[in-house]
Amino acid sequence: MSALLYAFLYAPILVVIVYSFNAARFGSTWGGFTTRWYGVLMENPLAWAAARNTLILGLVSTGIATVLGSLLAFGLARFRIPLKSFTIGLLRVPIFIPDIVMAVALLMFYSLARQWFGLFELGLPTMIVAHVTFQIPFVTIVVGARLAGMDPSLEEASRDLGANEIQTFLHVTLPLIAPGIIAASMLAFTLSLDDFVVSFFTSGPGSTTLPILIYSSVKRGITPDINALSTFIIAISMAATLAATVLQRSWKYRSIRDI
Amino acid sequence: MITVRRDKAAQKNHVHSERDDRLRSTLTSGPGLMWMLCFLFIPLLAVVAISFMTRGEYGEIGLPLTLDNYRRLLGFGILGFDPLYPAILIRSLALGLATASICMVAALPLCFFIGRLPLGWRTAGLILIVIPFWTNLLIRTYAWQILLSPGGWICRLAEIFGWISPGTGLYPGVFAILVGMVCDFLPFMVLPLYASVEKIDWCLAEAAVDLGANGSQVFRHAILPQILPGLGAGCILVFLPATGQFVIPDLLGGAKTTMLGNLIQQQFGAGRDWPFGAAISFVALLLVMAGLWFRGAKQAGGEGGLL
CATH class of the missing domain: 1.10.3720.10 (MetI-like)
Incomplete structure (x- = not known):
């Protein structure tokens, strides 16, 4: 029974990987093993452009979200903050809200800002802003969990020994929460790589990402080279998730319990 | 003597005045919070505002303020009762x-x-x-x-x-x-x-x-x-x-x-x-709020994690 459920969870991932090596072009029949579709994919300029956009979007948004989210977690954990419950509530919203609601909210916000101030022309920058917005809460949870699990006497010891607050943060707190920050950034990158809905609504001409490319291909009919592309994405996500899990053992389980 | 001095130093470091605390929290949490306010809270407010506005002839958003978008979602359109949208609402919930x-x-x-x-x-x-x-x-x-x-x-x-x-x-x-x-x-x-x-x-x-x-x-x-x-x-x-x-x-x-x-x-x-899209989004948002509130009410008094 449980084995069946595991099979159920992995069946879609496996079928995509297997079919990316399937020589048969159409239908669900097996036509022999081939790596031909990976060659087709490599020669597709659209896929390369989308990969480039995806990478820029993922790296830049992850960088911004990691810095802002980690600092936010630190502030929440260590200081009295005005409107603390409001802040925590606001951070919960992107986790629970259907992503399409967030997508259209940002779309309308960008459109109004464009009308009134001439800002936020749709494209990679607007997508980066959108991704950072849904990444920050996840970074804050992961880093916050790490901060909560930290022994406070270490920071006290550092201060007792005469270090000022910035020295304490740089030499004691930061090294201790570094694994959490790295794990958080990997998960944030995975979130960005996985996102389709928010990207779809906040993208402009020329800022197509890999998930958007996959979506439009699937709408026209699944082709084997799309399976090859998906296999790449699956491999990257799995590597990042596994690395993050090793860094921060079963953080997700811990933090969902806290929600 | 040394102990006393260390205690004083420790006290100086530990007990922040309220103003210092505000500075610290502004420097650490401020940017992230500002980001979430600008790109989550304000856009959601925009959703609420637009959901009460009227669609113009070419799809532009304008006045007058109206409840029509919500009425339509509940099935009361210009042409009388139409179960199309309520059916979608119920189907989604189901x-x-x-x-x-x-x-x-x-x-x-x-x-x-x-x-x-x-x-x-x-x-x-x-x-x-x-x-x-x-x-x-x-x-x-x-x-x-x-x-x-x-x-x-x-x-x-x-x-x-x-x-x-x-x-x-x-x-x-x-x-x-x-x-x-x-x-x-x-x-x-x-x-x-x-x-x-x-x-x-x-x-x-x-x-x-x-x-x-x-x-x-x-x-x-x-x-x-x-x-x-x-x-x-x-x-x-x-x-x-x-x-x-x-x-x-x-x-x-x-x-x-x-x-x-x-x-x-x-x-x-x-x-x-x-x-109309904003009205549907706001309904979905209210659903989430209700769920979170329900959960918060049940959890009140329990251990409070960060999120």
Whole structure:
């Protein structure tokens, strides 16, 4: 029974990987093993452009979200903050809200800002802003969990020994929460790589990402080279998730319990 | 003397004045909070505002302020009562509920199974549940198109059992949507439920057995009350996002299975009726707020994690 459920969870991932090596072009029949579709994919300029956009979007948004989210977690954990419950509530919203609601909210916000101030022309920058917005809460949870699990006497010891607050943060707190920050950034990158809905609504001409490319291909009919592309994405996500899990053992389980 | 001085230094470092504290929190949390205010709170306020406005002739947003968008969602259009939109609303809620129920039934035995594994294997069992969740949803969803299309082995198996007539597929349709939903949301149920299962006090179950309770009575009276918090958390975690899901019904459903997410998307695509789209979005948002409030009310007084 449980084995069946595991099979159920992995069946879609496996079928995509297997079919990316399937020589048969159409239908669900097996036509022999081939790596031909990976060659087709490599020669597709659209896929390369989308990969480039995806990478820029993922790296830049992850960088911004990691810095802002980690600092936010630190502030929440260590200081009295005005409107603390409001802040925590606001951070919960992107986790629970259907992503399409967030997508259209940002779309309308960008459109109004464009009308009134001439800002936020749709494209990679607007997508980066959108991704950072849904990444920050996840970074804050992961880093916050790490901060909560930290022994406070270490920071006290550092201060007792005469270090000022910035020295304490740089030499004691930061090294201790570094694994959490790295794990958080990997998960944030995975979130960005996985996102389709928010990207779809906040993208402009020329800022197509890999998930958007996959979506439009699937709408026209699944082709084997799309399976090859998906296999790449699956491999990257799995590597990042596994690395993050090793860094921060079963953080997700811990933090969902806290929600 | 030295001790006294150190104490004073420690005091100076530990007890911040209120103004210092404000400076510290502004420097650390300020930028992140500002970001969330600008790009989440204000856009959501814009959604609320636009939902009360009127769509112009060319799809532009304008005055007068009106409740028409909400009336339309409830079925009261210009041409009298039309059940189209209420049906979509109810269908979305029903599908969310069905997804949560199936996930619950599937997750219960799974959690007990993981809980009985040797200690090291438990973590592995949980990580194996989480990994697919972090893999692209779009990819996992279109994979079900392949798996459930006519001629696939799942359909052939269903034909042999006589569940479907030969040549037809299990996709597109409500069944395919449910399969995609459960596959996507199962981890959301398993994780909080497992946290409860792990903490079960089995002495209560033993006591119940000693007192002559049968299997179902033991579960009902000695175990279920202990895992209820986990079940509740899981149901909310599955139900809320499932109700507004867009990709899964879009790729696995047909024209007859429009859900809230699809309806929102239509207003921002060809339909271009932003005020109506904003009204639907606000309803979805209120649903989430209600769910979170319900959860918060139940959790009040309990241990408060960061999130």
